[in-house]
Amino acid sequence: MQFSESRFAGLFSVPQRHIGSGATSQLRDEHRMQAYEAERLRPVNEIVAGTRSGGPKRVIDEVEARIADLPGQKFNDLGGILPFEARDAIVNGYSRLAGFSTAQVQ
Structure with a gap:
């Protein structure tokens, strides 16, 4: 009988059950990791999104969008744009x- 990977795929997705003297410690560590993830996930995602939407390139994009209707796309005062x-x-x-x-x- 030949076995394929698909027959064993379910074996690796079974949640781990903690047993023995270290079970309490393992569960406590898992709980701490879940709490840490819940606390940090949103702020980290905001920082990642911020790197994609800010910076000098965004200033250039914003200026280009605002001068699109100007004749020759020329201007004399960046502060006015x-x-x-x-x-x-x-x-x-x-x-x-x-x-x-x-x-x-500081």
């Missing part, structure tokens, strides 16, 4: 989110 506060929020938003802003580090 995208104020400093908006640029600062884009570029430094990730630093603040990750806890690396100057105020947070």
Whole structure:
């Protein structure tokens, strides 16, 4: 009789049952890991999303979007297109989110 991987696939997905003198310790460790994951998952996901939506490249994209209707896409004053506060929020938003802003580090 020949066995295929598919016959044994279910064997590896069975939840582990803790037995013996170390069971309490194992369950406590699992509980701590689950609590840690529940606490950290959302903030970490926000930081990852922040890396994808901020930074200098986003400033360039935002300026390009705002000047798309200008003749020749030319302008003389960047502040008139995208104020400093908006640029600062884009570029430094990730630093603040990750806890690396100057105020947070000091």
